[in-house]
Amino acid sequence: MLYAITALFALQLLGEAVVHFTHLPLPGALVGTLLLLAALVVHGRTPPALERVGSVLLQNMMLLFIPVIAGVMLEFDNLARQWQPFVLACILGAALTFVATLLSFRWMLRWQAKKVRS
Known part of the structure; x- marks a missing residue:
């Protein structure tokens, strides 16, 4: 589970870095999400740890909207x-x-x- 959370944060950080250095007119989180999609397509399936973390995040999504x-x-x-x-x-x-x-x-x-x- 820690692997999956780390992967999500790493991809978001990578997306932020890509936007910062390339000056893309997109949010870094979106680029990170697209990188995650590309990685999942290449991998061919969703790792079980990432599936569990995603499920927990979706179940508690309303908490993410409070800010x-x-x-x-x-x-x-x-x-x-x-x-x-x-x-x-x-x-x-x-x-x-x-x-x-x-x-x-x-x-x-x-x-x-x-x-x-x-």
Whole structure:
């Protein structure tokens, strides 16, 4: 389990370093996540330790949002004055996430069906 947590932190740190040195217009955490995806694709399966850590993180995901919610509450006066762009960004972000999830799910179903047929 410690191996998996260390791997996640190392990949996030590597993603931050890549963004810092290449000046990519992306968050370092996103680059780290893409590196994790690439490593999992190359490896071909999810290591059991990483699966357990991921499961625990997903079960406690709401705890990870507390700092973000506190930050939004600190900016409540600004949000009260400029609520339209905030609401629009929330709706568009949710819609894009839904579409990306839908397309990923459909791709995974097709990939799984091809794998079963082979």
